[in-house]
Amino acid sequence: MTEQHETPEGVSGRALRSNAPSRDIPQATVTRLATYLRVLAVLADEGVLIVSSEELAVAAGVGSAKLRKDLSFLGPNGVRGVGYDVAKLRARIEDVLGLSEGHRVILVGAGNLGRALAGYGGFRRRGFTMVGIFDRDPQVIGATIGGVPVRDVAGLHDAVAELEPTIAVVTVPDPAAQAVCDRLVAAGVQCILSFSPVALDVPPSVEVRRVDLAVEMQMLSFAIHTSSSAIRPAGVVVSAMEPTSRGGSGGGALRKHAGSSDAPHMSNGSVVAQ
Amino acid sequence: MTEQHETPEGVSGRALRSNAPSRDIPQATVTRLATYLRVLAVLADEGVLIVSSEELAVAAGVGSAKLRKDLSFLGPNGVRGVGYDVAKLRARIEDVLGLSEGHRVILVGAGNLGRALAGYGGFRRRGFTMVGIFDRDPQVIGATIGGVPVRDVAGLHDAVAELEPTIAVVTVPDPAAQAVCDRLVAAGVQCILSFSPVALDVPPSVEVRRVDLAVEMQMLSFAIHTSSSAIRPAGVVVSAMEPTSRGGSGGGALRKHAGSSDAPHMSNGSVVAQ
């Protein structure tokens, strides 16, 4: 959906920290940086030390020029005639995205989706530590999910003070979403990822991203609809994909096989942020 | 990821059907149409008959000019000086998105995430019918999730011929994603929603959307990082949100109570399409 594009005025707000990039980083670039990071993690696991923009681009599904442009916002990261140092580039992107110090995450709503997220190994692997899980159901409270005990949501306020989470993930039924959100805000949470399609009302100082699965499905629907109604050579569809050179495994020189990787089924969603 | 924005060249492929819009609809607009649809459903439930672009825009979290521009791609839909007929607009958007006739969905991977999706009421409500669920685990095969029995993924090919799904949702562990995808493609599935972060290799005729939760979390991280490192008046954060007029409930004339109300600033997200 990414996206694209909300956030009219770029994204940032002038970063003034240590290694902060000098210019503002475009929103669209930030979205892709997260993708590059995932690919770099896989490469690192495979023992790859150096990667070229072309190889990285193919693995991430974008054009190499776009990738270089994206990386250029972080300052010089590669060596001309050689490529990028995988470990160094990875560290640089993590630093820029604010992932270096990790994040403490709490989850409110231990339903199926909440459990799926809590059990998602990819989180911890990427620096997100689940420090608290909350629910309203007495039958669920006290149980342990992914090693973290489920607490009564009634104690949310105090728990936030105790756990000091940097991010809260909300996976409660739609009607409860706003109330939970209000309590999180009252408790001082600044950053919320909501899986409810309802638009949450929060003060401007709080950052909310919303993920709506149905939106993804509907966009797929549109793709089918338009392609099936288009006049086209038999079997060929005008698809919404990147004009990436798609060559199975024949392309990249350094990639081996994709085994080790990440987490088992998890999820997530599309996106749509508030 | 949003998303936003993969898909370089617009989205469509010349629609030539019945009520097809004359022009191509921009990708960014399609993303938001799905959002408008959700808001319209809520309004309809509340008994609202007519809505102005300003009201709809606030509820959806976008600017009114943007909303009007978006709707203009679908042809004339409103009445000047009055507003939009909720039911009529809703039907029009559903038609354009290809939702009018509903979709038959199969799900591969009955883990926590798969179960969460299968049980998600929002799907059926929006015209997506789960017609088949598949898994590899003998312990799960035969069980019923949301009224649909779990079948052995070994019979996927024949089942696709039998069930004729228009969309397949993949929620299997990462290492299995490509293989499952290949089998779906071989069986004739044209449209896949994958929750695995790995980039799937498919023929150009197949449409794939990928959803990666970690990307969302990382974008949140960036938002925290940049705003916390910015120089700003105490307590106020330079956030990446829409500059929407946020006025609690004082604004809209037709809306009743806020259970679901207004969507303050929102926006939307990103998405990463392969």
Next chain:
DNA sequence: TAATGTGAAGGAATTCACAGCC
């Protein structure tokens, strides 16, 4: 020589402002 980094061109999406209609 090989691949990065980047100005400049091109295209897409957003915003503005107002003409047009009820």
Next chain:
DNA sequence: GGCTGTGAATTCCTTCACATTA
């Protein structure tokens, strides 16, 4: 008077092509 629909201006993003550097 009020609100839609839309050209025009603006801003943002992508793509191209090449100068630059190891």
